[in-house]
Amino acid sequence: MSHQNIQYISLSEAQKIAVSAQLLTRNIDKETSSQTVLEKLGCIQIDAIRAVRRSHELVFLSRGISCKETDVSTEHFETWGHAHSLMPMSLWPHMEWRRRRLRASGFIGPEVDKLVCKSVLKVISAEGPKTMTELEPSVGKGWNRASATRWACEWLLSVGDLVCTSRNSRWQRIYSLPTESIPYPIRSSRHCDDLGLRHVVDLSMRALGIATDRDVADYFKISLPEARKILIESEYERVMVEGSAAIWYISKDIEMSFSAESIVAISPLDSLVWSRGRQKNLFQRDYILESYKPKLKRKFGYFGMPVLKGHRIVGRVAPRKSGETLFIEAQEFDDSISPDEIELLLQKLSTWASCSHVIMERD
Known part of the structure; x- marks a missing residue:
């Protein structure tokens, strides 16, 4: 690929673009909320490690947002993004492409027991939201059955038959039906795979600010050929970054503003x-x-x-x-x-x- 007519930018400038896009410039407006951060980032990884606070809480805290130990006061759902992640509720219809693909290709991991899936859905439909601990006695006893319950819940969550929009004080997922937890206007919105993928590529670019095609593919774990194709077709500006041989793309919505370097x-x-x-x-x-x-x-x-x-x-x-x-x-x-x-x-x-x-x- 020819590098003629491609702008070169310094590493320092690239860093400023990336940090600003991630809302880490330390001059966050007083009205910025955790919802604003989640919508801008699009995907916040969740992890059980709690050396200081849980990782998603650290994401908010490092951006000047205060949040409670066991509560994220955002309109969100949990699913697979970069890894298991918080995503803004507005992203639900745009992730339908992944749910469709999972239904077609199957789950990576232990085989999912379809009968257990049916039992789990039946219990939640009849009795309302449940944690997995509450579900296990309802669908069987013993380690094997408990394991089957776990994988049934993972599968149902991944394909959108169940959702998790909150957790209890023990940090256990609370599973519910989409009809109970996803607002109808969002739930009823439908997008083809191409539109959904283009949306997450655009969101990734806004969140990253400046990125290679590999960075964009990695953000929501889409394929590199798909990310590359959409970036080219969307006519993002291409640049070279000091010290890197890769082609980089710049977001169309760059807003850089730094306060004192805390x-x-x-x-x-x-x-x-x-x-x-x-x-x-x-x-x-x-x-x-x-x-x-x-x-x-x-x-x-x-x-x-x-x-x-x-x-x-x-x-x-x-x-x-x-x-x-x-x-x-x-x-x-x-x-x-x-x-x-x-x-x-x-x-x-x-x-x-x-x-x-x-x-x-x-x-």
């Missing part, structure tokens, strides 16, 4: 950095989540959080809450970061974790 830690599952390749290309970092590694095989810490200052990633910190104490397993920062900035960062993490003490485990 310092903030972000979840390792934040959409700014969840792609390792993008993290390397844009921020020249190669941080990986080590939570699922045995302790002796971790090189940094259980929950390494990248640290953002302005448009740059300037280091990382590995906090872990225990009771009212926040232990810092490890930290590393660029030389430009002052001790006062580090102290401010740790105080902020302590507040997020509702801890009264911070203890450094090692330098």
